Amino acid sequence: MTQVKISADRFGPWALVTGASSGIGREFARQLAANGLHVVLAARRTDTLAELGAEIESRYGVRHLAVTVDLSEASGPDRLAEATSSLDVGLLVSNAGDLTPGEFLSLDLRHSIDSLQLNAYSHLVLARVFGRRLADRGRGGVVLVGAAGAEHGIPWLAAHAAAKAYTNTLGRGLHAEFAARGVTVTVLAPGPTRTELQSRRSLPDSVGMTAADCVSQALRALEAGRGMVIPGVVARVMNRLPASLTRRIAGRTMAAAAAQESAR
Template sequence: MQGSKVVRQSVQGKWALVTGASAGIGLALAEQLAASGANLVLTARRADRLEALAGRFIGEYGIKAQVIAVDLADPAAPQKLFSATEDSGLVIDILINNAGFGYYGEFTKGDAAWQRQMVDLNCAAVVHLTNLFLPKMVDRKRGYLMIVASTASYQPLAYMATYAATKVFDRFLAEALAHEVAKHGVMVSALCPGPTDSEFNEVAGLHQIPGRKSQSAEEVARLGLEGLVEGKPWVIPYTAGKIMVFMQRLAPRRLVSGAAAKMFRPKG
């Protein structure tokens, strides 16, 4: 894989920490960074998978890579991750907050503990990790922070209500921080993908919606990283998503949310 030239110019030789790096968009982001010359700290729950990926990235791209297996739904995990990088003397200049999952189905039929865990991982862990690593970037007057949100963050989404709400949180957090820390030389961006080839649908239990084409995780990652280093506070990596978001600004909210509910209503 060839890394993006514009990304390479910004990340080569720097250390990047990628959460949820074992599959899907997280894996694609990690590989794009490795191909662009960044060193990696890979984190997710599956240590064996991370070790295999780290070995491959080292062999193919000549970078350095470390693995720290944690479950970021555990409130203690962000501090463990931060302490591990600090104890190793690693300067994390790029933080990719990607770890997360979704739930598809009627809210009243969803498991309460599972949805609470989704909020903990998609929101609380993102805040905690960002609060640990971002001040160091501000002090150094350099750094990049990506928070992976979703186009689901642009409208109320029936049958994925909690997931969409967590992604609103993520997007708003990223966009607000982008304005706070730009003066310190730190760039923050919300990556807002739509349907993507990944494990997300399988984990969330989401069926394939007719007429919705999936984008490759590799393309999402490439466009997201290019937008991050170019200083874009948000990136929607596909044309249909950009059109959808623009059109929603012109339509009544009730019409938008109603159309989304019809699209996502479970079959049968």
């Protein structure tokens, strides 16, 4: 993998990465640190954040701040804003998210509400809070992590896909608005990506691109000022297929994963 260079002057000195404890978020933290940015690491797992913080400080000579926060709680974004109030944050990577395949009517309603909070509402609030701070600076960036094909709807993952579709749409709209303030907004809409989450949710872990390649493409798009990036050939091809076909394909995958989750 070739290291993607982004402008530390535009997007530094600090970057904030939510969902930093694993997968795409962890890789964002590593690649941003490799660009010389100090990194705020936000997630629910304190011990994992401490390990990652020590790693990037030792390897890249940058500083880090670990913030333990649950963004599925309504107070999460405000707590994160308060924890970073003294830092000059030039880049927000709003990546925190989770999914649990299952039949909508069988899942607890609270689960679907929490999914909406985590996968949509938290992105909205963080984009607003940090967007204002970036606009006052007159430069910076926001990466919102949505999902490829979410607008098509995904059976056995309906609430999650709906929340991700909101994030996709929010980011595309903000791309134009924030550009007038000198701030770049890029939506990262990944398809299947080989991460801990994919394995943990009984999804095929041999399918998809690596987190490193996914993040490299996202940073390349951010540096170029693009409004959206769908990394990976498979995801881009799927995104161009008729919605009815992608729903059928994705639905079969999620139904199988839901059955395995139920059996466990």
